[in-house]
Each structure stands twice: as structure tokens, then as C-alpha cells.
Amino acid sequence: MSIVASPLDLDRPAAGPRPLIDPFARAITYLRVSVTDRCDFRCVYCMSEHMSFLPKADLLTLEELDRLCSAFVAKGVRKLRLTGGEPLVRRGIMTLVRSLSRHLRTGALDELTLTTNGSQLTRYAGELKDCGVERINVSLDTLDPDKFRAITRWGEIDKVLAGIDAAQAAGLHVKINAVALKGVNDDELGDLMAWAHGRGMDMTVIEVMPLGDIDQDRLAQYLPLSIVRARLAQRFTLEEIDYRTGGPARYVRVAETGGRLGFITPMTHNFCESCNRVRITCTGTLYMCLGQEDAADLRAPLRASESDEPLYAAIDEAIARKPKGHDFIIDRRHKRPALARHMSVTGG
Ligand SMILES: C[S@@+](CC[C@H](N)C(=O)[O-])C[C@H]1O[C@@H](n2cnc3c(N)ncnc32)[C@H](O)[C@@H]1O
Numbered sequence: 001m002s003i004v005a006s007p008l009d010l011d012r013p014a015a016g017p018r019p020l021i022d023p024f025a026r027a028i029t030y031l032r033v034s035v036t037d038r039c040d041f042r043c044v045y046c047m048s049e050h051m052s053f054l055p056k057a058d059l060l061t062l063e064e065l066d067r068l069c070s071a072f073v074a075k076g077v078r079k080l081r082l083t084g085g086e087p088l089v090r091r092g093i094m095t096l097v098r099s100l101s102r103h104l105r106t107g108a109l110d111e112l113t114l115t116t117n118g119s120q121l122t123r124y125a126g127e128l129k130d131c132g133v134e135r136i137n138v139s140l141d142t143l144d145p146d147k148f149r150a151i152t153r154w155g156e157i158d159k160v161l162a163g164i165d166a167a168q169a170a171g172l173h174v175k176i177n178a179v180a181l182k183g184v185n186d187d188e189l190g191d192l193m194a195w196a197h198g199r200g201m202d203m204t205v206i207e208v209m210p211l212g213d214i215d216q217d218r219l220a221q222y223l224p225l226s227i228v229r230a231r232l233a234q235r236f237t238l239e240e241i242d243y244r245t246g247g248p249a250r251y252v253r254v255a256e257t258g259g260r261l262g263f264i265t266p267m268t269h270n271f272c273e274s275c276n277r278v279r280i281t282c283t284g285t286l287y288m289c290l291g292q293e294d295a296a297d298l299r300a301p302l303r304a305s306e307s308d309e310p311l312y313a314a315i316d317e318a319i320a321r322k323p324k325g326h327d328f329i330i331d332r333r334h335k336r337p338a339l340a341r342h343m344s345v346t347g348g
């Protein structure tokens with residue numbers, strides 16, 4: 001039996017909604033969903049201390065978020081990441097996780113995961129695992145309680161560390177995400193990495209991105225990862241490896257610890273050529289690129305009809321506008337963010 005598609009097969013319309021291929025032939029298989037823009041922390045690089053949040057009346061309900069995510073799954077998305085704001089502070093969040101987990105059981109989805117600040121994990125880790133979540137990212141920039149408080153403004157490190165314990169005890173694989181902050185945690189990243197690797201967790205370091213007004217000087221926070229890497233290389237042996245997760249991180253293996261270390265360098269490198277992802281906000285706005293303003297409203301087509309056809313059409317139209325890449329610049333003269341919206345709206 002031939003497994004090569006005949007020209008006739010290719011002419012035939014595919015069953016179900018069309019998969020998502022953008023103008024640069026990138027297949028969109030990864031959706032990040034910001035389920036709330038609210039958070040129990042106020043990290044200095046992410047939010048200002050006095051944030052105004054989206055009006056609650058504008059939020060999609062959990063049922064609408066489920067329908068929106070499921071439409072993307074029907075269109076070929078294989079990986080869903082819930083983020084925020086802090087996803088675990090959205091009321092009823094586990095109802096959404098449990099409901100979305102049906103796509104794991106049917107095989108339509110390869111992975112359901114989330115990025116969290118860890119503050120609520122003692123409460124939710126077991127249930128997440130029970131819903132089929134296998135891996136989570138926990139953001140942690142320092143192990144020093146005072147620095148942690150200074151960075152997060154409102155966070156308590158003990159709760160986060162207890163959350164990481166609970167996640168590992170529940171059998172979740174944890175990856176640590178740390179934002180490199182000049183003069184704040186740059187001297188500590190080696191210790192943080194050794195701690196993470198010692199507990200069997202990979203770590204990724206992230207460059208500060210100029211998103212949203214934060215009452216702070218971006219330039220003062222910005223630390224190119226080339227410098228971080230050079231410093232780490234003085235203490236550790238960083239071995240190039242081919243490991244890729246389909247995302248922007250480039251990984252090395254650390255010979256002394258055996259763990260993996262990722263670098264996400266939006267400012268100094270362009271990682272867009274293999275971009276397979278799009279983002280939706282908790283109000284149903286689709287962003288085709290984290291680093292561009294262009295967006296599409298999916299809430300109106302979602303609410304306009306019980307049929308998913310208008311939604312599929314709106315998604316197709318938006319993906320046809322996915323840009324080739326971002327163009328982040330930290331504006332040195334005006335100290336303006338490159339983009340007005342905060343990371344907590346699109347979820348990073
Ligand atoms: C916006 S948070 C949302 C999920 C959750 N609250 C958390 O902190 O993990 C997602 C990730 O974005 C990172 N982040 C926030 N603002 C950033 C910025 N301006 N530049 C780079 N990373 C940022 C955070 O450190 C976190 O790892």
C-alpha cells in the first residue's frame with residue numbers, strides 16, 4: 001500500500017477545520033493563554049505597583065476560554081500553556097484545567113502545561129498532576145528572601161519553595177525561569193542554577209523585555225545574557241547541546257551538575273524563524289507576536305454564534321497576518337516601553 005499522497009488526495013479538502021499555517025510556512029501548534037491579567041505579586045520588571053487591570057466584565061468566562069482553546073485544538077494546536085497574570089489565582093481555574101484535559105485523553109493535545117509564580121502550588125499541584133499536567137514552569141529569580149521580596153514586591157519565598165516541593169512530590173517536572181536583572185540577581189544566577197539542577201530541575205534565564213510601563217528604568221534592569229553566559233562559563237563547563245523544546249530557548253548542558261540551562265534572548269537574538277506560537281488574552285484578544293501590537297478580537301466571533309465557523313474564520317484571518325518577527329528596542333532617549341501592554345496581559 002502506498003503511503004505517498006496522490007495528487008487527487010491533495011486536491012481533496014481536509015476533513016475538519018483547516019490547520020494553521022502562517023505566511024512564512026510556520027505551522028502554529030502552540031497556544032499560550034493568559035487566563036487572567038491579575039496577580040498576587042507585583043514583580044518590578046512586569047508590573048507597576050499600582051496596576052489597573054482589565055474590567056472583570058470584559059473577561060471571558062471559563063466556558064468561553066474552554067471553547068476558544070478547543071477551537072485552536074481543532075485547528076491543530078498540540079500544546080496549550082496557561083499563564084497570566086498568575087493563572088492559579090483565577091477563580092475556578094481547575095475547572096478549566098480539568099475540562100481541557102479531555103483533549104489529552106483523546107490524543108488531540110500533546111501537552112497541557114502552565115507557567116506560575118508558584119505561590120498557589122501547595123494547593124493545586126496534586127490536582128494538576130491528576131488532570132494530566134506533566135510539566136510546569138515556575139518563575140523564581142532569587143533564593144534570597146529579601147531580594148525575593150524586593151523583586152516581587154508582595155511575594156513570600158517560603159510559599160513558593162513549599163509550592164515547588166509540593167509540585168515535585170506530586171510528580172510534576174518543574175523548570176525554573178529566572179529573569180536576569182542587572183545589579184539584582186546577576187551575582188546569584190550560578191547558585192540558583194546549581195540549586196535547581198541539584199533538585200532535578202532545568203533552568204532557563206530570560207532577558208528583560210520592554211513590555212508595559214513599570215515605573216522603573218528598563219535600561220537599569222537590562223542585562224544581556226551574553227554577559228550572564230560568560231560569567232557562568234568562568235565557573236561551569238557549558239556544553240552545547242541540540243536539545244530544543246520548539247521554543248526560543250537555546251540550551252547547554254552543565255557538565256558539573258548534569259542539568260540543562262536555557263537562554264532566552266529576545267533582545268540580542270532573533271528567535272522568530274521557528275516561531276510556532278500565538279497568544280490569547282483573558283478577554284479573547286489574539287496576539288500573533290509577543291513583540292508586535294497587531295491583534296485580533298476573537299471574543300466577538302466567539303459570542304456571535306453557537307457555531308465555531310465564525311471563530312475559525314477570524315482565527316484564519318489573524319494567522320494570515322502573523323508577522324515575520326519582533327523588533328524589541330529599549331528606547332534609550334525616551335525610556336518608553338517598546339510596547340504599551342504589560343507581560344501579564346499576554347502572559348510572556
Ligand atoms: C508574565 S509571567 C506569567 C506567569 C506567572 N505569573 C509567572 O510569573 O510565572 C510569565 C513569565 O514572564 C516573565 N516576565 C514578566 N515580565 C517580563 C519582562 N518584562 N521581561 C522578561 N520576562 C518577563 C516572568 O518572569 C515569568 O517567567
Ligand code: SF4
Pocket residue numbers: 039040041042043046047084085086117139344
Ligand atoms: S511575572 Fe508573573 S508573578 Fe510576577 S507580577 Fe508578572 S504575572 Fe505576577
